[in-house]
Each structure stands twice: as structure tokens, then as C-alpha cells.
Amino acid sequence: MYKIAVLPGDGIGPEVVNEALKVLNAIERKYGVDFETAIYPFGGIAIDKTGDPYPAETQEACLKSDAVLLGAVGGPKWDALPGSKRPEAGLLALRKSLNVYANLRPAILYEPLKNASPLKAEIVGDGLDVLVVRELTGGIYFGTRGREKTDTGYKAYDTEIYSTEEIKRIAKVAFDAAMKRKKKVTSVDKANILESSRLWRETVEEVAKDYPEVTLEHMYVDNASMQLIKNPRQFDVIVTSNMFGDILSDEASMLTGSIGMLPSASLRDDRVGLYEPVHGSAPDIAGTKKANPLATILSVAMMLRYSFDMEDAARDIEDAVLSVLKKGYRTQDIMQDGMILVNTVEMGDLVVEEIRG
Numbered sequence: 001m002y003k004i005a006v007l008p009g010d011g012i013g014p015e016v017v018n019e020a021l022k023v024l025n026a027i028e029r030k031y032g033v034d035f036e037t038a039i040y041p042f043g044g045i046a047i048d049k050t051g052d053p054y055p056a057e058t059q060e061a062c063l064k065s066d067a068v069l070l071g072a073v074g075g076p077k078w079d080a081l082p083g084s085k086r087p088e089a090g091l092l093a094l095r096k097s098l099n100v101y102a103n104l105r106p107a108i109l110y111e112p113l114k115n116a117s118p119l120k121a122e123i124v125g126d127g128l129d130v131l132v133v134r135e136l137t138g139g140i141y142f143g144t145r146g147r148e149k150t151d152t153g154y155k156a157y158d159t160e161i162y163s164t165e166e167i168k169r170i171a172k173v174a175f176d177a178a179m180k181r182k183k184k185v186t187s188v189d190k191a192n193i194l195e196s197s198r199l200w201r202e203t204v205e206e207v208a209k210d211y212p213e214v215t216l217e218h219m220y221v222d223n224a225s226m227q228l229i230k231n232p233r234q235f236d237v238i239v240t241s242n243m244f245g246d247i248l249s250d251e252a253s254m255l256t257g258s259i260g261m262l263p264s265a266s267l268r269d270d271r272v273g274l275y276e277p278v279h280g281s282a283p284d285i286a287g288t289k290k291a292n293p294l295a296t297i298l299s300v301a302m303m304l305r306y307s308f309d310m311e312d313a314a315r316d317i318e319d320a321v322l323s324v325l326k327k328g329y330r331t332q333d334i335m336q337d338g339m340i341l342v343n344t345v346e347m348g349d350l351v352v353e354e355i356r357g
């Protein structure tokens, strides 16, 4: 029996996680498996309860689980807290404590959403499928940061540090993924300025030697941001640092129609993983039932694939999502003329119905 720690978090987090749990339940019944799920406080709600965004009880449960399912954290209620005490600091601590250094963020444009992408039809072509492999437990989000008083105010700093080992292991993940795809890796950096990017580039070059079948190209992050819009079909796997991957994956999400469509898996060298939508807690729509739960539902599919080796069940979920979209059902973020508008709960129910068959 697999143990799953469930961290709904804040804002729309609990709303989308509820729908994902319904889908997980449908998979349990269909495949005769048993998942032991338990919900733990995390993020802003945990700060309210315990003063800590990642309380000891939650940490212990996550470290003992086979997988963690997370909604999202943060919101205006906690924005005035110092950085180290905010819900987002809990998220970084969770990722670090699990050592899930490889964040896979597939940006796939589902065929029925072709017209929901803001890109012109000729750019989208017959579909988009880009995998962003983001380094998740190092870089500037984890470097020393601080503030010092000056005569006129303050100066503040954040530091980007990457070691050869950190770069090697994420590069390997990207090349291994590319071997199962179109065999192309684009490594995104800012090596014309940053020393950490220069080491990144050199190290990725070294790793590439073990993958002669894979084409490697390097691209500066400013150009990559532009190319993602201009010609996204040139990309297969993008490998990049924590911050660049954070930003580029939000950008890539728009190619698919909405950030509400983008799942993620954060992995380490064994099968334990953290699964969460790419989006945040969306305080602007929290409580309105407008949130698209598909990113979280698709994150469950990634959990079944990567942590539980249940490829058929993962595909079942992905096929169910495609069917629901083909039938014309849309949450507000992907709504188009002539389609049927549904809310968060209705979208979850529709996916469950498809899985049940």
C-alpha cells in the first residue's frame, strides 16, 4: 500500500486538491489498489495553526510517505511576514527536505485547446509538447540572502550558487528524458554574464558526451523567453536553473491555454516524489469555484507514473482529461465560444465519470 501525504495549502489549493483526490479514488477502485492518504497542514494555514509553514508533524509525514500531493501556498494574508517566515519558505523547505531536485514541468497543448493558445494557428501547428526540466533545490532561491543598512536606505542581495554535482544530476535527468522523446536538449542560462551559468554550460557539455544521440543547444534565457513565443516547436526538453525554470514554465503554460493545465513532478533518485500544479494559490479566484483542477489532476497522473509505476492508470487520467475537453467542457480560464462552462467541482466529476467509463 502506498502512502501519500496530502498538503492542500492555501487559496485554491484545497479546491483543486479535492478534485485530484476524487480522481485518485476512482483509480483505486478501477485498479483495485489502496492508497493511504492523509491530509496535513502546510503553508499559510499551517502558520495560522502552529506558527510554522512546514510544521514538524507535516515534515515527519512527508518524509515517511511514498509521494506528496500539494495544492499551492501563499496569499495576501501572509504577505507582510518576513521572507523566511512566509508560506513560500515552507514550500522551499519541503522541496529541500525531500531532496526532490528534478522538477519536470510538461507543457502540452491538448488538441481541443488549440484555439485557447494565444499563439497563431501556424505557430501552434499540430500541437506543442515541451518539457521544462527545472533544477529545484539549489540556485538563487536557496543562496545566502540579506539586507544591510546604508546611509540612504538599504542594500539587499540574493546569491546564486551551483556546484558541478548539482548541475550534473539535473542535466542527466534532462538527457534521459530527451532520449525517450525527440532527442533534443536546450540548456538555458545567462552564461554571457553569470559565473554560475558558465559552470552550468561547461558541465552540461560534459554530461552531453554520454548522450551522443541527443542534440544539445545552449540558449540565453532572454532569447529563450522570446523563442518560446516565436517558435515553441523548436523545443523538446529545456533544462535550466531554479529561477529561470520557474519563470519559463509559467510562460510555457500560456502556450497550452492556461496555467491551470500545467502539472509537475519533483523527483529524486528513488521513486519518492512531490506532485503539484505549476500555479500558485490564485487568491483572486479562491472560493469562487473558478479554479481549473486539471493541473492537479494531471499531477496525480504523474504520481502514478513516476512514484507507483502505474503507467496504464496515468494514461487513463490523461485520456479522461482529453475526452472531457473533446466533449467541450471548460473551466473559465480555458473557456471559448460554443463550449460548456463548468466549475471546479463539475470538472473533477467529469474526469471521474470518464475514468469510470
Ligand SMILES: NC(=O)C1=CN([C@@H]2O[C@H](COP(=O)(O)OP(=O)(O)OC[C@H]3O[C@@H](n4cnc5c(N)ncnc54)[C@H](O)[C@@H]3O)[C@@H](O)[C@H]2O)C=CC1
Pocket (backbone or CB within 6 Å): 012, 016, 071, 072, 073, 074, 075, 076, 088, 091, 259, 260, 261, 276, 277, 278, 279, 280, 281, 282, 283, 284, 285, 290, 291, 292, 293, 295, 333
Ligand atoms: N507552488 C506554489 O505554491 C506557488 C505559490 N505561489 C503563491 O501564490 C500566490 C499568488 O501568486 P500569483 O503570482 O498570483 O500566481 P498564481 O499562479 O497563483 O496566479 C496567477 C494567475 O493565474 C490564475 N490561475 C492560477 N491557477 C489557476 C487555476 N488552477 N485555474 C484558473 N486560473 C488560475 C490566477 O487566477 C491568477 O490570475 C502568491 O502568494 C505566490 O507566492 C505562486 C506560485 C507557486
Ligand SMILES: CC(C)CC(=O)C(=O)O
Pocket (backbone or CB within 6 Å): 088, 091, 092, 141, 246, 278
Ligand atoms: C515559492 C516559489 C518558488 C513557487 C513557484 O513559483 C514555483 O515553484 O513555481
Ligand SMILES: [Mg+2]
Pocket (backbone or CB within 6 Å): 246, 247, 250, 278
Ligand atoms: Mg512559479
